[in-house]
Amino acid sequence: MKRRDFLAAAGVMLPAAAITRAMAEIGQVQHNTGEATPGRRSEQGYMPVHTPNGWTLPHRMVDGVKEFHLVAEEIEHEFAPGSRAKCWGYNGTSPGPTLEAVEGDRVRILVTNRLPEHTSIHWHGLILPSGMDGISGLTQPPINPGETFVYEFTLQQHGTHMYHPHADEMVQLAMGMMGLFIIHPKAGEAVPVDRDYAILLHNWAMHPGTSRPDPAVMVEFDLWTMNSRVFPAIDSLVARTGERVRIRIGNLSMWNHPIHLHGVQFQVTGSDGGRWPENQWRSEVTEIVGVGQMRDIEFTAVPGDWAFHCHMSHHTMNPMGHDIPNTLGVDQSGIEQEIRQLLPGYMAMGEKGMGEHQDHTDSGHMQGPPNTLAMMMGVGPFGNIEMGGMFTVVKTRDDIAPGDFSDPGWYDHPEGTVASRISRNPDYGRPERRGRLAKAGSEALPTPKREGNHRH
Numbered sequence: 001m002k003r004r005d006f007l008a009a010a011g012v013m014l015p016a017a018a019i020t021r022a023m024a025e026i027g028q029v030q031h032n033t034g035e036a037t038p039g040r041r042s043e044q045g046y047m048p049v050h051t052p053n054g055w056t057l058p059h060r061m062v063d064g065v066k067e068f069h070l071v072a073e074e075i076e077h078e079f080a081p082g083s084r085a086k087c088w089g090y091n092g093t094s095p096g097p098t099l100e101a102v103e104g105d106r107v108r109i110l111v112t113n114r115l116p117e118h119t120s121i122h123w124h125g126l127i128l129p130s131g132m133d134g135i136s137g138l139t140q141p142p143i144n145p146g147e148t149f150v151y152e153f154t155l156q157q158h159g160t161h162m163y164h165p166h167a168d169e170m171v172q173l174a175m176g177m178m179g180l181f182i183i184h185p186k187a188g189e190a191v192p193v194d195r196d197y198a199i200l201l202h203n204w205a206m207h208p209g210t211s212r213p214d215p216a217v218m219v220e221f222d223l224w225t226m227n228s229r230v231f232p233a234i235d236s237l238v239a240r241t242g243e244r245v246r247i248r249i250g251n252l253s254m255w256n257h258p259i260h261l262h263g264v265q266f267q268v269t270g271s272d273g274g275r276w277p278e279n280q281w282r283s284e285v286t287e288i289v290g291v292g293q294m295r296d297i298e299f300t301a302v303p304g305d306w307a308f309h310c311h312m313s314h315h316t317m318n319p320m321g322h323d324i325p326n327t328l329g330v331d332q333s334g335i336e337q338e339i340r341q342l343l344p345g346y347m348a349m350g351e352k353g354m355g356e357h358q359d360h361t362d363s364g365h366m367q368g369p370p371n372t373l374a375m376m377m378g379v380g381p382f383g384n385i386e387m388g389g390m391f392t393v394v395k396t397r398d399d400i401a402p403g404d405f406s407d408p409g410w411y412d413h414p415e416g417t418v419a420s421r422i423s424r425n426p427d428y429g430r431p432e433r434r435g436r437l438a439k440a441g442s443e444a445l446p447t448p449k450r451e452g453n454h455r456h
């Protein structure tokens, strides 16, 4: 965009004095590389945030103002290899690039709309003039297709924040329009972190066989994402043993997500309200991140491969039929033959649980609809991981260089520290058992006796 065009656009919302000042600065624009050197603090002294599967938007300094430029547009998105979709995002991606600044910075954010309909951007949780709040119709005119608007305000707080449209929200959020806005405290942090991750949670209705999210769905979503990716395509979160790690988690989906980390008791240290005073930090192993909320968790990294996931078990699955009949314990051997006459290759599933599912899909026995992921995926050093959705791994090793985010592979467990088989005999040992056991030899699960028929 030409400088003159920007100033014309800026004229919509900036006082004349600011434009004059900006014009005087033409030719004195400093370009910033955006992402600082990994593991190094920025010029302003903060440890840059790392957005797994994402990126940080470069800015430039214009007249002492940090200037960012977001472009709302349709994108080709991949949730994981095997599932692509036409989505909407910013600057080519969903989530849009992370914006990063420091409390006290003055920021100018240009927003160009290349969508087929109008949009706006709301700076979720930021303290700013009402007219900069980005609510189409309420605080500003909509940004029509082809137009560029400018937002400008001074950052009066620090914390983990988000941006998203506030125009045709149901559609634009469902299509993937969202991003993170990280503001570091001006005074620095008394307890510094060595690694600072940022993750946005979302859900998508990608009906099997389709390639565009369905914005009308309210409950039955089939993709549950961290930074718009599903397991096993979500980057591992890497750390060196002993490092202090922060994971900032925001939720713009339609569900609350109890986020669980294995291996440590983390501290919940902050939110969109900023980093809390230390005496308000609390130890948890699962923290619910409600819709529209942010939570920061921090921990000291201990060696291993540690699962990090939503604890809603259907949120760690990829597409599945939620309305299928319950076949657990049902002998389907006859039915399978009959259905195969109508549907060649049909496989009865679920008689002994769904654990066999990944074997069938991985081996190609069971071909799902095109452009649709299998329900459970991922292969670890000990076999199938049988996960999907909001699941990834915190990988901590002793020999990771500061700022190295590359995946170190699977953990090499010290001798004698892995659970292992000691018998293949189901009658092994003398464990105490209570309650009503299923009949010997039956594969059926015990069925509780119902109360008698009370009709008289």
Ligand SMILES: [Cu+2]
Residues within 6 Å of the ligand: 224, 255, 256, 257, 258, 310, 311, 312, 315, 390
């Ligand atoms: Cu969840």
